[in-house]
Amino acid sequence: MTGDLLANLNEPQQRAVTTVTGPVLVLAGPGSGKTRVLTHRIAYLIAETGIDPLQILAVTFTNKAAREIRERLNLLVGETVAHEITIGTFHAICTRWLRRDIVHLGRERDFVIYDSDDQERLMKRVLRELNLNEKQYPPRAILGVISRAKNELVDPEAFARTARSYFDEIVARCYTRYQQLLIESNALDFDDLLVETVRLFQEHPAILHHYHQRYRFLLVDEYQDTNRAQYLIVRALAERDRNLFVVGDEAQSIYAWRGADIRNILQFEHDYPDARVILLEQNYRSTQAILDAAQALMHASPQRKYAKNLWTVNGKGEAVTLYEASDEEDEVQFVVDEILRLIAEGKARPGDCAIMYRTNAQSRLVEEALIHAGVPYYVVGGVRFYERKEIKDVLAYLRLIANPYDSVSLQRIINWPGRGIGERTVAELIAWARTLGLPLYQALREIADNDAISHPFGGRARTALTEFYRLLSELHQLHGMMALSDLIDYLLNRIDVRATLYSEYDGDEADDRWRNVQELRNAALKYVNLPVETQLTAFLEEIALVADVDAIDRNSDTVTCITLHQAKGLEFPCVFLLGIEEGLLPHSRSLDNRDSIEEERRLLYVGMTRAQRRLYLCHATKRTMFGRVNIGARSRFLNDIPPTLVQQVHRRGYRAIPAVAGTTWQFRTSGQSEQNRRTSRNQAPLPTPQKAVFFPGQRVRHATFGEGIVVDSRLIEGDEEVTVRFADRERRLLASFARLEQLRDG
């Protein structure tokens, strides 16, 4: 057994797996087999040391990572055993613990979880209550400060005491009220999930003791991304047995702006003087050429503690390519042409390629160029499913069914579908409820049921509010009474969501949105096997914490377009990095601060180390941003990579392909772009033709270029390259992407 688990591990990996007790810090360079070490270690603990799987707790940052670990453990120790190990994100695990014990903190166990959209809505309400201007005090900015405060375990009172600036004093007032409203709404935001867990451990040693007994072996992934609260949770859990195993890489810390505290990993040895430190430096992912360039970048950084020296047996490989584009169009065109070339030469498939950029705004051009070339692609991110308006609206009803005190949800749908409760009435309702110190739902109940109470609502408003209350309580009655999918069906009918959507949006868009709602309804079918009472809660929780279909489908053979942040943890044979320019990477917003500039450097490092075989670094000398042409200098980071490590390519006679007249509109509206996104993602697997389908002289039609005549056709690498003369010019297309429609002669 030992042989199996250690067989394919290098020496430091083996040490990491077999050092069973005491604190261990594993510094894992990119591509060094970190997940392997984590999973093999868990398997080793169980199989070799006889540790009870129930005593193992493994914490990750993403659901994806948690799932990956679980799946690999299924293979290593079998599903039955793997099932007994606690694996999850900080937030998911804390939620579970809080559901059990939050009553000890004076809160209800059926709390809802507010996502950033909910937080923002709540903060807007706070600002209005406090008569503050949203322009002067942007809700997001205030929430950012509050989030940082929470992560540092600073409560509203402490924050108010230490407020230095006028702005902070304002924030202090907002923070106080925001927290009151969260409690009143029986809601926790993401930060609260962590903070309340820390409180639980601090204020109730017996509960902490319970978990000391339960979890004897702790593993934490991506330790460099932990914030203060997460650090304290880990420290509390580990303080008795000290069997703490953390994995991380300070060079890949790119979330400081979200509160991640790089000191947690840098000071691990200080926190645990007896810690074993293990460096994983052998890289299994990239070529030496890629590693050399990436390392040159990092070696130029003034901030390095655990400098790693990555090496690989993969060989030198292709030189890293540097391309200086004249502008952003040239840049994406180069990338797309290069992808087409690699495909045509059989050196890559679309699914091998990833295009990475600093800001989401850059994705639009990329998308257009890919559509234009007929290459299947898919954009990671964008509007997440559960963040779509229609979905959130329906979810708001469901959340109210589970917890009518959820004031954000209530406010969200108080006039959706429209029922004559306007802004004015809502404002008055909120103000009135506040003077009575009642949650909105209770205030509504008073209006509906208590004739004696005096309130400012006469005639129409009063009727509308009463009816709304009756609707909510009717729906609330159904909680736990029927299967979730039936409940949703009932709801959709009761408020006629379909008709509402069709009245709000026209044809195609309404179709789209209604389809989304149905998709939501189908997602609920998954819960059919749970007891009826728990289906809704389980559903809502999964939605709150599992955020999105965070599975990037690597099976569909499509080019991946992705931000650098989201690319962390992924790998692709061919990686194209765009916009490596001053102002974009490092981003202009990071320039005033040394630390944030270094974070940008690490971001580039993360991007570069995603590449397995080919890496392209691109920048443009001229870029249009916000409708203005900017001259962009190449990024300072490129100067840190010696010219000997990159090969600069030039293109002669480049000329942007003019957009085909009358077709650009396709990319203009977001709705249409959404459409394109979907179709391209859902494209059927590539056919691999044995013989040519097209022949010279044949008439064909292309979705973008229109009708044309086939000039030439030949088979290449399992595909067919067709040359077609269109109205404007000749184009070479790959049959599998171009989806040419064959027209009959006549």
Place this chain on the structure above:
DNA sequence: CTTAGACATATTTTT
């Protein structure tokens, strides 16, 4: 209370 046009606004986002 809803609707059209003006106007300012503009990273990254594991949960």
Place this chain on the structure above:
DNA sequence: TATGTCTAAG
């Protein structure tokens, strides 16, 4: 450029 929010008129 393109988005969301504010303002004035229907």
